Amino acid sequence: MSDQHLNLSNLHQIALKAAFAAGAEILKSYSKFQIYYKKDNSLLTTADLSANEAIYKILSKTQIPICSEESILPFNQRDENSIFWLVDPLDGTREFVSRSGEFCVCIALIYRSRPILGVIYSPVHNQIYSSYQGSSIYKNGEIISINENESSLISGKSKNDIDKFAKNFNLDIIKLSSAIKFSYLVQGFAGVFIRLYGSSLWDTAAGDFLLHQSGGIMLSLSDLKPLNYAKKETLNDNFIALSSLQKPNLSRYLDYLNSSKNIKFSNNID
The missing domain is CATH 3.30.540.10 (Fructose-1,6-Bisphosphatase, subunit A, domain 1)
Incomplete structure (x- = not known):
């Protein structure tokens, strides 16, 4: 088509x-x-x-x-x-x-x-x-109108080490489940969402699009490209999602993730 x-x-x-x-x-x-x-x-x-x-x-x-x-x-x-x-x-x-x-x-x-x-x-x-x-x-x-106070990081409710990331960048943590997380990013109620454990294609596609439409960005942590929803496997890569106002901090966040020994990656799905 x-x-x-x-x-x-x-x-x-x-x-x-x-x-x-x-x-x-x-x-x-x-x-x-x-x-x-x-x-x-x-x-x-x-x-x-x-x-x-x-x-x-x-x-x-x-x-x-x-x-x-x-x-x-x-x-x-x-x-x-x-x-x-x-x-x-x-x-x-x-x-x-x-x-x-x-x-x-x-x-x-x-x-x-x-x-x-x-x-x-x-x-x-x-x-x-x-x-x-x-x-x-x-x-x-x-x-929608965009809130400009984006100093929060969204975390899922599964246990992970993302709190160390938040502390390093002085970000408050909001714990949320499901794709409702993306509505917070889109509206500017939060600025950062990092997924270091498994998620599926259907979990993120709608939120991915809404975030990009709002001027934000969402990239695979394996190749720093947008997620591919036509790939054969149904699990996403680990990813980072940033609101429009947080995009300028992308390189700082990636440097920390690449160099930190405190952040652990896993393949578990919540």
């Missing part, structure tokens, strides 16, 4: 509709759901499955292939020229189970290995962040 055949404004509206439908299914299950375990021992709930079904029902009308965490068969059909939806119907399943509210729906459109549209929806807080190539970034349909 060529660039001129992509009506991104229309696809954006369809993605929003799919995200809202998934969120409705998730909230319907919030007080009563069943828990299963996947082969890798990660959690799966009936909410994940019903949200996935709702997204497929809507996105399938676009006739663009769908790759989802909960139905990964099409992943081996991707290549560098592919166009496909990349979906996490419920990002933060553990947080959903614990009812912390820190979970979301993630939908991205990938074209030639990079996202060109992204939607992140937090059903509990009824907040939806979205954008597509050539447009502004929206929060609940309104163009």
Whole structure:
């Protein structure tokens, strides 16, 4: 499919509709759901499955292939020229189970290995962040405003050594789960997010796009290039993500990560 055949404004509206439908299914299950375990021992709930079904029902009308965490068969059909939806119907399943509210729906459109549209929806807080190539970034349909106080570092809730990094650069730590982290970076409520342990393609694609749209940057720590969402394996490289105001500090942060013996890398996924 060529660039001129992509009506991104229309696809954006369809993605929003799919995200809202998934969120409705998730909230319907919030007080009563069943828990299963996947082969890798990660959690799966009936909410994940019903949200996935709702997204497929809507996105399938676009006739663009769908790759989802909960139905990964099409992943081996991707290549560098592919166009496909990349979906996490419920990002933060553990947080959903614990009812912390820190979970979301993630939908991205990938074209030639990079996202060109992204939607992140937090059903509990009824907040939806979205954008597509050539447009502004929206929060609940309104163009977002950027906060200029970006002296915080976002950390996942898994144990890691990122606190040493924060202390070295005098950054406060905000602990968050799921792709909700990216909404903080996009709005300027935080400036730095470093992932030193495993994540999957569907976890980051929508947030990656929104961050770049806001003027920020997100790079693989292995080759300092933007993440490739068409690669054959489904795990991301470790990465660094910076808000627009933090971008000038990229070289300082990379120097520290490359030279520090205090920062440990791992392949665990939270």
